[in-house]
Amino acid sequence: xxxxxxxxxxxxxxxxxxxxxxxxxxxxxxxxxxxxxxxxxxxxxxxxxxxxxxxxxxxxxxxxxxxxxxxxxxxxxxxxxxxxxxxxxxxxxxxxxxxxxxxxxxxxxxxxxxxxxxxxxxxxxxxxxxxxxxxxxxxxxxxxxxxxxxxxxxxxxxxxxxxxxxxxxxxxxxxxxxxxxxxxxxxxxxxxxxxxxxxxxxxxxxxxxxxxxxxxxxxxxxxxxxxxxxxxxxxxxxxxxxxxxxxxxxxxxxxxxxxxxxxxxxxxxxxxxxxxxxxxxxxxxxxxxxxxxxxxxxxxxxxxxxxxxxxxxxxxxxxxx
Numbered sequence: 001x002x003x004x005x006x007x008x009x010x011x012x013x014x015x016x017x018x019x020x021x022x023x024x025x026x027x028x029x030x031x032x033x034x035x036x037x038x039x040x041x042x043x044x045x046x047x048x049x050x051x052x053x054x055x056x057x058x059x060x061x062x063x064x065x066x067x068x069x070x071x072x073x074x075x076x077x078x079x080x081x082x083x084x085x086x087x088x089x090x091x092x093x094x095x096x097x098x099x100x101x102x103x104x105x106x107x108x109x110x111x112x113x114x115x116x117x118x119x120x121x122x123x124x125x126x127x128x129x130x131x132x133x134x135x136x137x138x139x140x141x142x143x144x145x146x147x148x149x150x151x152x153x154x155x156x157x158x159x160x161x162x163x164x165x166x167x168x169x170x171x172x173x174x175x176x177x178x179x180x181x182x183x184x185x186x187x188x189x190x191x192x193x194x195x196x197x198x199x200x201x202x203x204x205x206x207x208x209x210x211x212x213x214x215x216x217x218x219x220x221x222x223x224x225x226x227x228x229x230x231x232x233x234x235x236x237x238x239x240x241x242x243x244x245x246x247x248x249x250x251x252x253x254x255x256x257x258x259x260x261x262x263x264x265x266x267x268x269x270x271x272x273x274x275x276x277x278x279x280x281x282x283x284x285x286x287x288x289x290x291x292x293x294x295x296x297x298x299x300x301x302x303x304x305x306x307x308x309x310x311x312x313x314x315x316x317x318x319x320x321x
Contacts, residue, residue, distance in 0.1 A: 019081045021068035023092040025061045026171060029164035031089055033058060038089065042145075042152060048087055054080045066095050088319070097174030101130040105235035106276075107226065109253040110184060111135045111162040111177075112321070113241065115169050117279045119317035120310030122173050131175035134229050135166065136222060136253050138179030141194065142186055146203075151196040155187070169320050180225045185210040185249050214252035222256035223263075230260050230267055237272040244289050245281035274306075 019025070031038045036055055037046035050058060057080045060070060070077040084090040108114040114122070114133045122131050139159050145152040152158065163179060170177040183191070189209040190202070199206075214222075230238065238261075243254030254275075261268045275296075282289055297303060310317060 017082060017085055019067040019078055019085075019092060021066065021071070022095050023067050024063065024065070024095045024171075025067065025070070025081055025084070025090045026063055026093055026168055027058075027061055027090055028088065028168065029161055042150065048089075054083070057081075058084075061090065067092075091168060091172050091319075093168075093171040094174050097130070098127060101128055102237070103130050103233075103235040104132070104237045104239060105229075105233045106131060106133045106239045107229070107241070107253065107257055108133055108135050109241060109247070109249040110137050111140065111166040111179065113250075113278060115166075115317075115320050117241070117276050118239075119169075119320040120313040121308045122175070123313045123316045123320065124308070124310065126173045126175070131170065131173060132233075132235065133166065133170055133175065133177045135177070135179045136226065136256070137182045137184040137249055138163070139181065139183045139187060142184060146199065149196065149200070153194040153196070153199065155193065172320065178229075180229070182222060182225060185247070210248060211246040212248050214248050214255065218248070218252050219255045219259065222252050223259045226253075226256045227260040227263065230257070231264055233267070233271075235271060237274060238267075239274045239276050241278050242275040242282075242289070242292055244278050244292065245285045247281070250278060250281070275303075 030041050031047065032041075033039075033050075033055070036050050036052070038048050038050065038058075039045075040047045053074065053076065057070065057074050057077060060073065067077070067081065070081070074080070081090065085092070106114045106118065108117075113135075114131075122129075125131075139155065140162055141153045141155045141158045143152055143158055143161070163177075166177045166179075186206050186209075189206050190198075240257040241250055241254050243251045261273065277289070293303060
């Protein structure tokens with residue numbers, strides 16, 4: 001289930017896929033070609049090998065060419081594109097997303113939180129809803145390489161990669177993605193280029209800092225950034241995180257959004273406001289979740305619970321993640 005609160009299948013391996021002529025194939029940003037081999041980020045072992053014809057097709061996937069255009073140029077384009085998709089090298093996005101859809105603004109703490117929490121719902125509603133996701137922390141050096149002791153801490157490279165990932169997910173959904181200028185918590189703990197040795201010595205301090213409560217100065221700084229986004233939106237609905245768990249970035253994003261909305265009563269009056277439950281935090285901190293809802297109701301919020309069954313779209317959500 002994915003849930004939000006109103007405020008005022010098949011596995012990927014067996015799922016069938018046929019490229020549609022008006023779709024645009026998009027490369028995942030993690031792969032680099034060297035000769036006939038593709039490599040995943042800093043891996044020194046090939047992820048897969050391509051035939052000469054596949055290499056030629058790979059070079060023509062440029063984010064503009066449609067499936068129809070590639071078919072005209074490559075007689076066996078469908079076979080190659082299907083193989084690329086099954087290997088999770090590419091995704092398919094609509095070339096002309098449907099116009100006139102309901103506009104929804106989703107504010108997320110980090111570049112991945114909206115898909116983690118709402119990816120199945122967004123997929124189910126993509127034909128009726130135009131989603132715009134805004135990431136408050138637009139600068140980061142965090143990847144899963146941290147967990148396996150790899151030296152991959154270049155801020156510009158990691159930030160660009162994470163933005164490309166989020167852009168790609170939103171293109172698949174026919175939506176848009178933007179970032180604000182805030183640094184995520186690890187980079188507020190220590191700015192600049194980290195070395196692997198420094199990270200190993202300081203990982204516990206970083207973890208503790210990530211879980212501190214946001215200061216008034218942090219909330220005010222984030223409110224200024226969030227307010228500009230909310231004030232300018234023409235969205236019919238605004239979705240904000242409930243702030244479940246111990247991450248300072250999630251807590252500060254929620255508080256900044258609430259503060260901004262209180263100072264923008266005209267926006268709060270015209271738009272439907274929703275809290276969304278963050279994954280995996282809603283499951284990890286069920287008691288915190290209940291306390292937050294009670295606190296909001298004591299403060300005067302009138303909450304309506306809405307649930308969405310994403311069972312049929314779970315495999316798609318996992319792929320978007």
